[in-house]
Amino acid sequence: MSGFTILGAGVLGLCVATELAGRGHAVTLVDPALGPGTQGCSWWAGGMLAPWCEFENAEEPVLRHGQPAIDWWDRNAGGVTRKGTLVLALGRDRAELDRFARRTHGFDEIGGNRLAELEPDLAGRFDRGLFFAAEAHLDPRTAMAGLQSRLSERGIAIAAEPPETPGQIVDCRGLAARDILPELRGVRGEMLVLRCPDVALTRTVRLLHPRVPIYLVPRGDGIFMLGATMIESDRRGVVTARSVLELLSAAYALHPGFGEAEIIELGADARPAFPDNLPRIGRAADGRLYANGLYRHGYLLAPAVAMQLADHIATGNKPEFWHETDDQR
Template identity: 60%
Template structure:
């Protein structure tokens, strides 16, 4: 089967990988000049945290997201399975209790337990929650690794091609254009997300830290060379403009509350993009003749893309089960 995948964000590259592994002849068409650079996955946190996400998401996110914990290590060697640490200021202990009630698969920590996991946070938090089975990755490195893996399989990856589903000749088309497909998916909406990348040699974290606050919740994800991704904004807007001053101040102030060393960190990058979401905030695979549309990954791109891709591959290239 000849399959054309439109869009080289995380949804498109993971779908292309699944299809190529099942023997399809795959072509990936991307309008940008580089893999993922125009996709919201370029600005993602890269957290594979199904149980933490259950705090604000449906149970389906946990069930489908657990697949990512096995899929990503097989396809990206840089996947780090060190768990997730959730903390809150002492005055906001109720937020930690509420988070615990809505989630599962964690260990409750006292102050010494937090310090044992992250020594640089010693004495800063009286309690925390540790989700030991969760993982994280650097989204940009992961996208590059998927592209390299596809190239090794002979997949034709074409950049700078602004393809439309009506113009592509193939046995099947996988439309993974995200918010750009809103004309075909009328109930798709945009949810704006913003992030900051900073660099500091004064603090070391091994795993993502989620900081609970009733007004400014955020996550800090460690990356290589002393870099940290700070994010969490979710704004009901399809505006793609630069990050606002308010969001930058809130994220940086919250990071400073996690550790004062972030006040001296170098700002490497501000970023913003629009996440595609359906009304229920769950992704869908919809079929229109020979076109499959993979969309609605919302804030769960890296977590739910393996499940979504396998669903699409099952439709186009079902795996035969023998007795």
């Protein structure tokens, strides 16, 4: 049994810890925040397990690895809602719906009657849409807590500092790892959490717009996650007024009931991404392994990255997401 110290307790660090511990390795999980959920882009995520929708503007590995991620989360954290995704567009943006359909698959094109059956509160508001029945969603905060709880049952807690003898280090620090991964860049996302008991939706809804597309993910009890902007910036912190206006305007266009919603949280963070927007696994100059660069696909790709890393540790074979610098080739 080998010993590993994992730096970072975001979604990727927790998934890596889960995979390594499940294969019999001794694991220490280190994060200065002393636990998932107090900050970071894993906390401010939509939790959409939507590989076919994401394939509309993502590379093929996102679709291929995103599909088994749904079952991985169900096995290891629970709380997955398998009710599919609805993709809609307002009348003036109907061309966006056609464009979206051309760039992906795995959907049924539905009319207003079927839409009303799926989401009665949207009855009469849209005459067509795309329904991705195999997609799912989860509450990221609950999922992270679930992974942490199962790790705790194995005796794995989250420490603030690495142990004196760390063993093999696995770096999953996200943007904080730019000290060893200078190609990482930040992609800012801004989100709102709303309470709107007057609107009942049971599945993720995406409303297309050529400039400000949104997603709305139900959390239950009238709570929704509304997001998200995509800004090439590593600026973290508070949400801008422009983003709040644009996101809320889009939600109101989806259903006017959101005009009475309470804003109970606003959040923004920067997702770590490499130039090709795909994750990487590799070995840094100081010998540590790293896994990073999930971009906007954190919950969709973290299981695949974690499994590939664990397979590499077991076999020495280089996984699909392996990356070598010029001096390593």
